[in-house]
Amino acid sequence: MSLLEARSLNTYYGDSHILFDVSLRVERNEVVALLGRNGAGKSTTLKSLMGVVRPRSGSVIFDDADVTGKPSHAIALAGMQLVHEERRIFGSLNVEENLVLAGLTAQKKWPLDRIYEMFPRLKERRTSRGTDLSGGEQQMLAIARALIRDPKIVLLDEPFEGLAPVIVHDLMQACRNLAAAGQTIVLVEQNLAATLALAQRVYVINNGHVVHEAPAGEIKQQPEILQRYLGV
Structure with a gap:
C-alpha cells in the first residue's frame, strides 16, 4: 500500500472550485513532484493532504489510515509535515x-x-x-x-523560491541527502531543473486537474508536455 494516497479530491475556497477529482499516490521512500503554472492548484493540493484546507469530497489515506477531514495537528501527529511557502x-x-x-x-x-x-x-x-x-x-x-x-513524509511548498543560487544549491544538497536516507518527500517547486533532479516521479497539475503523471526522466524527454502546461 502507498504511504500516501489522495482519491478524487475536490477542494473549494468559498464557492470557488479549485481542485477537481485530484488523485495521486506517494510510495514510501519516494520523492514526488507536483508541477504546474502559478495558480494551477499545487499548493492547495498540499494543504488538502495536510488538512489545512478540508476537501469537500474525496479521501486522503496516510500510512494505511483514513485521515480525511482530520485537523492538521492530528495529521502532523500521524507523521506528515507541511513546510509552507511563507515558512x-x-x-x-x-x-x-x-x-x-x-x-x-x-x-x-x-x-x-x-x-x-x-x-x-x-x-x-x-x-x-x-x-x-x-x-x-x-x-x-x-x-x-x-x-x-x-x-514519515514531508510536503515542501516552493522551498527554493526567491533564494540566491548558492542557498538553493545548499538546500538541494540537503534534500538529496534526505532522499538518499529514505525520507519520503512531496515537492512543489517552480525551479524545474532542481525539481527534476530531485524527483523520481512527477504529477502535472493544470487548472486544478491532474493532467499527466510520469517518471521524472520521462518528463525531461517530453518538451511538448513542459511547453503545454509549464510554458518552458
Whole structure:
C-alpha cells in the first residue's frame, strides 16, 4: 500500500472550485513532484493532504489510515509535515528555540546535533532570532522544524523560491541527502531543473486537474508536455 494516497479530491475556497477529482499516490521512500503554472492548484493540493484546507469530497489515506477531514495537528501527529511557502517560523524566538518548540509534541524526534549536521548554517546562527535570519536561513529553519519531528513524509511548498543560487544549491544538497536516507518527500517547486533532479516521479497539475503523471526522466524527454502546461 502507498504511504500516501489522495482519491478524487475536490477542494473549494468559498464557492470557488479549485481542485477537481485530484488523485495521486506517494510510495514510501519516494520523492514526488507536483508541477504546474502559478495558480494551477499545487499548493492547495498540499494543504488538502495536510488538512489545512478540508476537501469537500474525496479521501486522503496516510500510512494505511483514513485521515480525511482530520485537523492538521492530528495529521502532523500521524507523521506528515507541511513546510509552507511563507515558512511560518517564530520571528521572536531564536533558531534553537524554534527547533525545540517544534519537537515538543513529537512522538520521536531528531537530536539537535543531527539537524545541525544537515544545516551547519543553523548551528552558527542558533542564538539568532528568526527575524534576524536571511530568507535562505529562514527556509532552512522551516525545513529543519519539520524534520526534527522525524516525519514519515514531508510536503515542501516552493522551498527554493526567491533564494540566491548558492542557498538553493545548499538546500538541494540537503534534500538529496534526505532522499538518499529514505525520507519520503512531496515537492512543489517552480525551479524545474532542481525539481527534476530531485524527483523520481512527477504529477502535472493544470487548472486544478491532474493532467499527466510520469517518471521524472520521462518528463525531461517530453518538451511538448513542459511547453503545454509549464510554458518552458
